[in-house]
Amino acid sequence: MFQERAENIKSFDGNELFFRVYTPAKKEQRESKLDGVVLAVHGFGEHSGRYAHVARAVCSKNLAFAIFDIRGHGKSGPTRGDAENLHAMVLDVIFMTNHVKEILGLTKQKNSFFGLFGHSFGSLLATYAAAHLADSCPPLFLSSPCYGVKQNIPVWKKFLATKVAKFLPNLVAPIGIPPNSLSNNPENNEAARHDHLILTHITARMGSTFLGALDEKKIVQAIRLIRAPATVVAASDDKLVKIEVTKKCVPYFSHNDSSFKVIEGAGHEIFNETEQCRSQAISDLLKWIEKSG
Incomplete structure (x- = not known):
């Protein structure tokens, strides 16, 4: 059993981010305090409401599960589909890292x-944030x-992001991610198709932000700066991201732990996969908590 609390939080620049915290349900007030928290950063186009089942698993270990809608996604500002x-998106992750520690009293609790x-683009944001957090970076x-x-991204979309965005930043274009490419679980893909909080369109400026984040040299440079241990889990049948690029980047994580x-047979959304792959992903997450705790 777990309980959810949701609210709008003003980030470093005053922009409102929709924020959820899941905590274990307690029958009595005198029950033991939380043993810690996991802060999650969701993927591009999706939102925080898709992780309740992951939160349930984390809460079963007497931990809180915190997650927010990243900038321009879900119910967060400034404008839907825009950042x-x-x-700014990376600073939101750093801000939320400090905010979650503060509200749950972890800064005073040994x-x-x-x-x-x-997850996905959230992993990329976490990678950049971890590089800035240096010695204060938590396990990843x-x-x-x-x-x-x-x-393949169409040439016209690249043109919008690299050229047009400078002059018409709010020009809107479709994301174009087929729901069937999300996972090998038809039920998940169909649910995503009808989820009105999942983005279908973004601004040219958001497209520019996304493409700019995918600079492999910048990613490797960020990974080299990370001092915390990182557990990386990929999907063998990922239809959205290049697993070979992930394999190429992983050796740059220098921490010994x-x-x-790779989860064999899984599609991109490993936590929304068919039961066997989903169970494996959640098991890997809980093992990471146990190992890092």
């Missing part, structure tokens, strides 16, 4: 666990990290 730049979990769990895009694993 000023990558810098021996409590704090971990940063990212990065699932299906978006270090390279598998599907870092690890890499």
